Amino acid sequence: MTPRHARHRARRLVAPLVVVLVVALGLGSQAWWTVDSGAGGRGAAAAGSVGPGSAPTVLLDGTSATLTWAAGTLASGDPAPGHLVRRYDADTLVEQTVLTACSGIVPGTSCTEAPVPAGRWVYTVTPRIGGWSGAESGRSAVVTVVGDDGDGPTGGTVEATGLTAGYSRTTTLTLVTSPGTDPAGIAPGSTLHRASAPLTDGTCGTFGTAVLVATDPGGAPTDTVADQSCHRYLLTVADTLGNTTTYTSGDVKVDTVPPFAPSLTFSGFSSTAWSGTGSTVHYRSAAPSGAVTLTATASDTASGIATYVFPTLGSGWTSTPGGTGVVTYRWTGTPAGPGTRTVTATDRAGNTSAPAPFTLVADDEAPEPGTIAYPDGVRSSTTVSVSFTTGTDAGSGIGSRVLQRSDTPLVGGLCSAPWSAWVTVPGGTDPASSPVADVVTSARCYQYRYVVTDRVGNQRVTTGPAIVRLRAPYPAVVMSTPGLLSYYEMDDGGEVTRDTFTSTAGATLESRSGETRATWLPHGILAPVPMVVTDAGRLRRDGVDSYASLYLVSGTPPTANYTVSADIHVRSTVPNDIVGVVGRVDPSVTMGTYYVARYETGPGRWYLFRVVDNVYTYLGDHAQTLTAGTSYRLSLEMVGSTIRLLVDGVARVAVTDTAPILGPGRAGLASGFAWDVPNTAPIVTTITDSTGMHLDNFAVTASPALSDSVGTNHGQYVNGPLLRQPGALTTGGGGAATFDGTDDHARLARQLHADFSIEFWFKGSSAGGESSDWEQNTGLLHASASWNNANDFGISVRADGAVVAGTSAASGKGNTSITSAAGYLDGRWHHVVFTRQKSGPITLYVDGTTSSGTGSTVDLTTATDINLARIQPNPDQPAAGINHFAGQLDEVALYTTVLSPATVQAHFAAR
Missing domain, CATH: 2.60.120.560 (Exo-inulinase; domain 1)
Structure with missing residues (x-):
């Protein structure tokens, strides 16, 4: 027995006296009457009908189906007091068991069946009154019920729009959300949360607790967030069965702050380039080629630096990347200065820094010249004081300063060739101060130059016009001798x-x-x-x-x-x-x-x-x-x-x-x-x-005057003797004077008169005269205003090569002479010293060999001049032809003292 039949049986037991007669009244309705209805009256049995049911409307919420329908009507126009709800498989039309809430005779016009089993269903309703039924309604629309699979919605998303590689350069984010789908349907009340983290050098840190942004956010919500940080969005959606799904966005890195302008450094310079102060680089375009490496370093604590943009420099320049932030520029030819260019940095968010300028300047100008000064001419001191001033350089600036010298042997008073290569003097590299004291060697010539180089290799060389001629040891010995009055090295000019x-x-x-x-x-x-x-x-x-x-x-x-x-x-x-x-x-x-x-x-x-x-x-x-x-x-x-x-x-x-x-x-x-x-x-x-x-x-x-190297008693050459000939000194030394034996000679003021010494070197091959009287032979030196003067003195050489020296008496008659051995006219150099003491003694040294005698004891002041290479001619012997010396004289020294034998020997040995 069906439940419905069971319910009907129960009613019969309750009212056994009621008799219901059902007569078919036609399609779609049934007649009914009751025993207590009287004929023709309401209390008598009466006949009626029940109209058909109307197809229900079903609203499905998950597995809950709510049915509503229009009530069936009785013949009296009254609504049927109840309805029978049936559910069928929509595909097989097999009737199913209706769940409790909608089972049996349902009073009213709605009910909710839950949970409806999974399947495709249609519903009908049948009006009922007592045991009488109207016709069953038509079928409802198909209702598909999905069972609770335990899964939330799928296919939803939440993402920020307008990003570049995950970065946003605005703090107002626009999101795109989608709840996805679910067989059970999407329930209202979805939530949007945001979790945030610090952003450091393009990397997100630890995300914190998510905070609610919106409920039921819709499809395109916006959100304002903190700058220079990371953000992650969570969209939580539930289906109608209460199953939830949380969709998570990608990390959104927000950075609106551009990097700092890059700092620029220069390195890798070739020898022809140099980085100036700050951001200016000078280069020497005249060099065949050159290179400089530029490194840019920018700071961006949030997203970090992504790229640097380096400029091109124009014609003649090439660039080679060397890694992030590094480029090497090279030039060939003689490119013009590119002027000021800029470098920018871009962070990973796409923010670009302020430009960092640098300037490339062509510098092909040598420094302005400096000066150099040092003693010119012949010197005895082996220390040369070299003064200098450094020029200026308006371009790359002074790079190095070098004081150099070149030297060559001093031979015969002349600087021989070739000169040495230029070398840097000790302490001459970037000398701290001027002057520099340079220790040199005797018997050599020296010239100095000051080389100033700027930082790109342009060079200015200032060469001193002076030439230092360092005397040989012999002049140094002579000049250190006490009593030296005048010294004639026979090689100077003005x-x-x-x-x-x-x-x-x-x-x-x-x-x-x-x-x-x-x-x-x-x-x-x-x-x-x-x-x-x-x-x-x-x-x-x-x-x-x-x-x-x-x-x-x-x-x-x-x-x-x-x-x-x-x-x-x-x-x-x-x-x-x-x-x-x-x-x-x-x-x-x-x-x-x-x-x-x-x-x-x-x-x-x-x-x-x-x-x-x-x-x-x-x-x-x-x-x-x-x-x-x-x-x-x-x-x-x-x-x-x-x-x-x-x-x-x-x-x-x-x-x-x-x-x-x-x-x-x-x-x-x-x-x-x-x-x-x-x-x-x-x-x-x-x-x-x-x-x-x-x-x-x-x-x-x-042309060389007869210069006094230690005093001011300068003389002069007469009739042009040949000068600067190889001299007597074997090591360096000045040049000698060559006299022609006819009229050449030299003249200087006499300053000797009491005690004195006369020293010189001579070389000859022939002479005239055979006298033991110094005044009758070929003159080497003669202090006299005219021939046969009173109180004069002199030295001569005669035909046999003997040297004769002496003084005259006050009357001019009766010269006192001393004579050396013969043989000194051999074409070789010979050393002569004649000493005189006012008390009488006179001594002649030739190559260290001594001859002595006694002369006058008066001041020998008559003569105005001293003649070299001649005796004042004898007017009584005009044809003698023996007065002028044919040969060479060198290193003439006059003393106001009498040289000792030891001193004479030392001088002779110093040659």
Whole structure:
């Protein structure tokens, strides 16, 4: 029996007296009546009908199905008091058991069945009154019930939009959410939470407790968050069965703060580049190539640095990355300075820093020249004090300073060739102060230069024009002897003009002045090519040489006997380049009358010419190949008719000119005058600061006067003896004077009169006279105003080579003489010392061998002068021809004391 039947049975037991008669009244309704209904009245039995049911509407919530329907109606129009609910399998229409809440006769018009089993179902309702039923309704819409699988919704998401690689550069985040799906349906009340963490160098730290952002956030919520931190979103969604799912976003890194501007450092410089102060880099574009490495370092504590952007530098530059924040720039050719460029840093969030500037400056200018000064000429002290001042550099700045010297042996009073390579003096590297004391060696020549280099390799060399000639040990011994009054080394002269061409680069020669009587004017009818100061402080022709340059200096030598000198510095060998010096220039001859000593690159030779009214007469030449980067000292020496061309102190051409130019004239410089065919057309030559031959350290020196090395009693040479010949000293020493035996001699004021000593060296091969009277032979030294004077003294050599010395009596008659052994006219050097005591004793030493006697006892003051290389001629013997010495004298020393034998021996041994 079904439950429904069971319920009907129960009703019959309760009301056994009720009889129900059901008569089919037709489709869709049933007739019914009751026993207590009277016929024709309400209390009598009456007949009626029940209308059909209406299909229910089902609202499914998870497994809970709520049914609602319209009540069926009775024939009286009243609603049916109850309804029978049925559930069928929607696919098989097999009736199912309805759960309790909707089972049996359901009063009203709704019920809720829960939990409905999983499946596809349709529902019907049937109106009921008592035991009578109306027709069953049509079926409801299919209801699909899913069972509780224990899983929450799936397929949902929560993410922030507008991110780049997980980073946001705004603190207001826009989110996109989706709850996903669930067979049981999505329940309302989803929640959105946010967890946050610190952001350090692009890495998220530990996330803290999540905080509620929104409930039922919708599809595109926004959220304002803290800067420079990480954020993670959690969306929790429940299905209708109470199962939940939490969706988690990716980490959102928020950083709106740009990095600090990068700091820039420079390294990896080649030898031609240097980093200046701060962000400025100087480089020498004239170098064949160079490189510098730039490192950028920026700071960003939150997201960290991702990239650096380095600039390009333009034509001639390349760049090579060397890792994050590192680039190496290289240049070739001579690129212009790129000026100021900038570097930026970008963090991982995409924030870009402020630009960090740096500046690249081309620096091809050498430092401004400094100065160098030290004693010129012959010295005894072996310590040379070298003073200097450092030039300035407006570009990369001074990098190094070096004081250097070059030296060569002193031979015969001349500096021999070649000079040594330049070496740095002790303490000469970046010397702390000026002057520097340099300890040197006797019997050598020294020249100094000051080399200043800037930090990119541009160099300025300032070479001192002076040449220090260190005496040999012999002069040092002489000068240390007590009583020394005068010392004549027979190799000195006096400077008339000096010009080292110190001036601003590009200045013309005539626009500035040298150090000593050196103002300049061009000479000749042709407009000369200008001569300008180079960037190294030298002199060159300016640009293209279509003719030549001839410039004269203002200083005028006192006599025609002088030397013109200049350094020729070879920057590079240029074909047909010619430079030289001129002397004895007659300024009244427009086309030029002078001597010229010069070098010509075409034949590679030194040439000496006499030029008279522009007509050249060849006097001699010397072949020599010059080396680029080297300086050569060219000298034109003019003494009477003897004209010499010297290179680095060595005579390369020496002639006796048969038609000498004897006027003093003027001195100067010549450059150019190269002709392809004589007197037709000049050969054009272009000279620049870096090419050709340049001039430096110009000097005009009077031909050697008889200079007193220790006092002021200077003498003079008469009739042009040949000077600077190899001297007596075996180690260095000054040059000797060669006398011709005819009229050459030297003269100086007499200052000896009481006790004295006379010392010298002589060399000869012949003499006249055979007398034991010192005044009757060939003179070596004679203190007399005329021949046979009273109270005079002298030394002579006679034909057999004996040396004779003595004094005269007050009457001028009865000379006292002492004579050495014979044989000293052997072409060798011999040492002579003659001492006189006012008390009478006189002594003659020749090479240390002694002769002695007794002379006058008066002051020998009659003579005004002392003559060297002659005895005052005897007017009574005009044809004797024996008065003048034919030979050489050297190292003449006069003392106001009598030298002891030991001192004489020490001097003789010092040679």
